Amino acid sequence: MDLTGFPRTSLGHLPTPLERMDRLRAALGPDCPTLLVKRDDCTGLASGGNKTRKLEFLMGEAVEKGAGAIVTFGAVQSNHARQTAAAAAKLGLPCDLILIEMVPLDSAAYRGSGNVLYDLLLGARVHLVKDDRRASEAFQAVADAHAKAGRGVYVVPIGGSNAVGSLGYIDAFDEIERQTEAMGISVDAIVFGSSSGGTQAGLIAGATLADSATRIMGVNVYKKHGADIASAVHALALETLHHVGVPLLDVSKRVHVIDGYQGEGYGLPSDAMREAVTLTAQTEGLLLDPVYSGKAMAALIGHVRRAKFTRDQTVVFLHTGGTAALPAYVDAFR
Ligand SMILES: *Cc1c(COP(=O)(O)O)cnc(C)c1O
Numbered sequence: 001m002d003l004t005g006f007p008r009t010s011l012g013h014l015p016t017p018l019e020r021m022d023r024l025r026a027a028l029g030p031d032c033p034t035l036l037v038k039r040d041d042c043t044g045l046a047s048g049g050n051k052t053r054k055l056e057f058l059m060g061e062a063v064e065k066g067a068g069a070i071v072t073f074g075a076v077q078s079n080h081a082r083q084t085a086a087a088a089a090k091l092g093l094p095c096d097l098i099l100i101e102m103v104p105l106d107s108a109a110y111r112g113s114g115n116v117l118y119d120l121l122l123g124a125r126v127h128l129v130k131d132d133r134r135a136s137e138a139f140q141a142v143a144d145a146h147a148k149a150g151r152g153v154y155v156v157p158i159g160g161s162n163a164v165g166s167l168g169y170i171d172a173f174d175e176i177e178r179q180t181e182a183m184g185i186s187v188d189a190i191v192f193g194s195s196s197g198g199t200q201a202g203l204i205a206g207a208t209l210a211d212s213a214t215r216i217m218g219v220n221v222y223k224k225h226g227a228d229i230a231s232a233v234h235a236l237a238l239e240t241l242h243h244v245g246v247p248l249l250d251v252s253k254r255v256h257v258i259d260g261y262q263g264e265g266y267g268l269p270s271d272a273m274r275e276a277v278t279l280t281a282q283t284e285g286l287l288l289d290p291v292y293s294g295k296a297m298a299a300l301i302g303h304v305r306r307a308k309f310t311r312d313q314t315v316v317f318l319h320t321g322g323t324a325a326l327p328a329y330v331d332a333f334r
Helices: 021-029 051-065 079-091 108-113 115-121 132-148 163-183 198-208 226-243 271-284 293-305 322-333
Strands: 018-020 035-037 069-075 095-102 125-128 153-156 189-193 215-220 256-258 314-321
Touching: 018 163, 021 035, 021 271, 035 163, 051 079, 051 153, 051 163, 051 198, 069 079, 069 132, 079 095, 079 115, 079 322, 095 115, 095 132, 108 115, 108 322, 115 125, 115 271, 115 322, 125 132, 132 153, 132 198, 163 198, 163 226, 163 314, 189 198, 189 293, 198 226, 198 256, 198 322, 226 256, 271 293, 271 322
Parallel strands: 035 314, 069 095, 069 153, 095 125, 189 215, 189 314, 215 256
Antiparallel strands: 018 035
């Protein structure tokens, strides 16, 4: 889909590489499908990740609207917040990050290293708050201060997930198609971690527009029930298609959410995540993160072991980034 009509700022190193994972495949046994990894951890924006593609369109809109300041929300170790801080710095805009203590971890490493360190280095003002109510209060105070100073605030939604941000993953879907076509292969499934849903919604919109049979499989790493992710993704995919002027398509059969790999909850380490992170590191020299890509890889491994894929299929693991958070989780790997 041609997205040149939408405001956009160049932030990422695109296209990202698409690489084979033959040693991981061998480690998973003779029935493992062909495995590729789409390196969206290499988008380049202050250590990269999937929010960079969304921010190209979100920041494009912010610039077009003449924004004088950027505000966004996230968990304490939010990769989204860190990439937003980096994008704002690159555009010369002040950035406020309202970080909510939604993960029950409070080690010095969790609160001060990883993404939090990067946020501060990138010049963002970090507001740590206990819950959603206090986040609204903090937002109000920040918005009032900017208004007083005559600056228009552009609010990036949590995870950058709205119809504008999801354009980035329509683009990513096309990029994967171009790359696999050049390699002479067709992709049966794309697997990745899903939370605020914009990545999955954009990929579904992209697959719908391309009339592709590729299954877009988001792994629930965020909500108690996968059904909550599925309904949010479904709604956002429709909104995204509406935004690009192609409404009224049925996407209900395209929403696949893999459940059962979030462990004890969002941001909390699990044994399957630890196995996936160490196996991928030691077979491919590739780092995953504990919150998203580690649990998504655990789901992919679980699917291979339960023979939910066949050896003649090709599966793309979309590496959404997040390795900046690894130092915050040093206790989880001791
Ligand atoms: C935000 C994030 C995701 C989830 O993407 P959504 O579009 O919010 O569903 C996955 N992986 C990483 C590393 C992330 O930071």
